[in-house]
Amino acid sequence: MTQPPPFSAQLLLLIRSGSSERVSLGDLADGIKSHARATLLILFALPNLLPGLPGTSAITGLPLVYLTLQMLLGQPVGLPGFIANRSLSRANLLALINRAEPYLLRIERVLHPRLPALSSPQAQRLIGGIGVVLSLLVMLPIPMGNFLPALALLIAALGLLGRDGWFILAAGVIALAAVIVLVAVYWALIAAVIYMAFSTTA
Numbered sequence: 001m002t003q004p005p006p007f008s009a010q011l012l013l014l015i016r017s018g019s020s021e022r023v024s025l026g027d028l029a030d031g032i033k034s035h036a037r038a039t040l041l042i043l044f045a046l047p048n049l050l051p052g053l054p055g056t057s058a059i060t061g062l063p064l065v066y067l068t069l070q071m072l073l074g075q076p077v078g079l080p081g082f083i084a085n086r087s088l089s090r091a092n093l094l095a096l097i098n099r100a101e102p103y104l105l106r107i108e109r110v111l112h113p114r115l116p117a118l119s120s121p122q123a124q125r126l127i128g129g130i131g132v133v134l135s136l137l138v139m140l141p142i143p144m145g146n147f148l149p150a151l152a153l154l155i156a157a158l159g160l161l162g163r164d165g166w167f168i169l170a171a172g173v174i175a176l177a178a179v180i181v182l183v184a185v186y187w188a189l190i191a192a193v194i195y196m197a198f199s200t201t202a
Contacts, residue, residue: 115165
């Protein structure tokens, strides 16, 4: 039985399959033939992890919210027109996937079906609920604040792709760390504003 090409190779083939300078999110979604939800989550989380695509959180954050909300509600995968019509530079996407390919290949070697209950349909709805929160965090305008939420989404999606419960557990730990870090950042900002307000009135 012929083994399917590595996931990273499939992504490269998908992005290379067009000739236009920009590729729409809808075209990317339509080009994915299997494991569409997990693949789209990986594809939209990945640009937030590697520098080089400025403003991607504004473009990729919304489809992440939509996809994870569909997962929470147990709905089939799909992108509405107002999201599907958004586009990214094909050259930038190719450069991004080329940079990420060595890391994805290493991850794919250790993905194995483990702890199947954590990738069951019931578990996926819980993952979807957590994913909605993480996707909203990705969209927050905090420098590098989208890294941990996007990483948690990426690891969870890889876990779903390989039915690997250990990856899903790791994603849960990263998600908790992301929430703690961002709460700490906002608390520090609020405390600084309160301090400045009282110091100017004193």
